[in-house]
Amino acid sequence: MIDTDVLIVGAGPTGLFCAHQLGIIGLKCEIVDNLDKLGGQCIELYPDKPIYDIPAIPECTGEELTNNLIEQIKPFNFKSHLSDRVQEIKNENDRWLVKTSKGKEFLTTNIIIAGGVGSFEPRKFPTKNCEKFEGKSVLYSIKDKTIFKGKSVVIFGGGDSALDWAIELSKNSKVTLIHRRDEFRGAGASVEKLYELKKEKKLDVLTKFSIKDVKGNGTLESVEIKGDDGEIRSINADYVLGFFGLIMQLGPILDWGLNIDKKLIPVNTENFETNKKGIFAIGDICFYPGKLKLILSGFHEGALAARGCFKYSRPNEKYKLEFTTTSKAVKDRLGVKE
Amino acid sequence: MAKIKYIEHNGNQHEIDVANGLSVMEGAVQNDVPGIDADCGGGMACATCHVYVKEDWFNKLPEKAEGEDDMLDQAYEPSSNSRLSCQIIVSDELNGLVVHLPEKQV
Numbered sequence: 004m005i006d007t008d009v010l011i012v013g014a015g016p017t018g019l020f021c022a023h024q025l026g027i028i029g030l031k032c033e034i035v036d037n038l039d040k041l042g043g044q045c046i047e048l049y050p051d052k053p054i055y056d057i058p059a060i061p062e063c064t065g066e067e068l069t070n071n072l073i074e075q076i077k078p079f080n081f082k083s084h085l086s087d088r089v090q091e092i093k094n095e096n097d098r099w100l101v102k103t104s105k106g107k108e109f110l111t112t113n114i115i116i117a118g119g120v121g122s123f124e125p126r127k128f129p130t131k132n133c134e135k136f137e138g139k140s141v142l143y144s145i146k147d148k149t150i151f152k153g154k155s156v157v158i159f160g161g162g163d164s165a166l167d168w169a170i171e172l173s174k175n176s177k178v179t180l181i182h183r184r185d186e187f188r189g190a191g192a193s194v195e196k197l198y199e200l201k202k203e204k205k206l207d208v209l210t211k212f213s214i215k216d217v218k219g220n221g222t223l224e225s226v227e228i229k230g231d232d233g234e235i236r237s238i239n240a241d242y243v244l245g246f247f248g249l250i251m252q253l254g255p256i257l258d259w260g261l262n263i264d265k266k267l268i269p270v271n272t273e274n275f276e277t278n279k280k281g282i283f284a285i286g287d288i289c290f291y292p293g294k295l296k297l298i299l300s301g302f303h304e305g306a307l308a309a310r311g312c313f314k315y316s317r318p319n320e321k322y323k324l325e326f327t328t329t330s331k332a333v334k335d336r337l338g339v340k341e
Numbered sequence: 342m343a344k345i346k347y348i349e350h351n352g353n354q355h356e357i358d359v360a361n362g363l364s365v366m367e368g369a370v371q372n373d374v375p376g377i378d379a380d381c382g383g384g385m386a387c388a389t390c391h392v393y394v395k396e397d398w399f400n401k402l403p404e405k406a407e408g409e410d411d412m413l414d415q416a417y418e419p420s421s422n423s424r425l426s427c428q429i430i431v432s433d434e435l436n437g438l439v440v441h442l443p444e445k446q447v
Contacts, residue, residue, distance in 0.1 A: 044381065048384070048387060049384055052384060126415055162411070182414075248415035250415070251380055
């Protein structure tokens, strides 16, 4: 069990800068994010896209912004818990007991939700029947490739994940790669390799087809696919893999008893607290009159939420504003030598 | 200015006057048309402003942006007449455009 002042849910720019503000005022925090790296949308969706409206930074990319924020919070040595997701929260004596999907537990005075539009999850097949086999024979990621040995594997998708796994698994399995159009967005060399393997009959490639249904009684037997021209085919399959990239979903946050309106959490603008005491929401996920979905607004919201947390974590102390330019205490926290 | 008709999956229709220069996505979001999420705000970095355009109009639209098809691969139930509405910029020529919204975006 990790004991902390604040648990930040979401490691996008807003969550990272909020951690900085918590560090400045002397609170401890831990950061959880479902992605395998810090940076949120900035790093996952647009690492190379220039951003022009960060105060005092005329131009920077999503990746540069993330790297700078990571650098800025380094002095505080906060711990981040990546590829993990906050699953359950429970109130215990005015503090929050938090469990993640990987089974980590936190006891925290405050939770700050900086979840953006939600956590990144793999996009799933639209076909209802796929749910019956999900996790067993219908998969969206691969943990152990040995299970496919000698099996028929049907892979859907046109990006690098789909191509790489088709090529890799074709060594030991009967692989069919299916994509909805002729062009693949994966790396050129992989596409060449794919068609080479197809020519050698090491795997099969079908384009302009998409999934229609999966069949099987208890265990998966076949997958039905539909062509652009209406043609329907059935392919024997022990496993069906889908690689359609990531989508953002609110997930378990919906079950925490928070007021939520159109995927947004209403907050007050004094400290960005939600309807639950000690739970704050900042960045794209929060809503209040005049809300702007800008990174700079998220920074401001994080600064105020941090002060809100201070009140609960240090009930006997009065918060007083200290400047990084002058405060000895703040400089000590930053590890700056005079 | 162009009149754009957005038809939800359940058949509800919304006819909106959209100013030139805005995207079809912005026309929907600014006028509270349900069914277009636009999570990334128009950066062609997600696929949650996905629409279907019937052939008559599909062929009249400006070409898809580079990378648009790659993003559409990640949409919910894309088909050969799918577009990302953030990449369709409104002009007088698009007056009368009809776009059909998918069952859901995510």
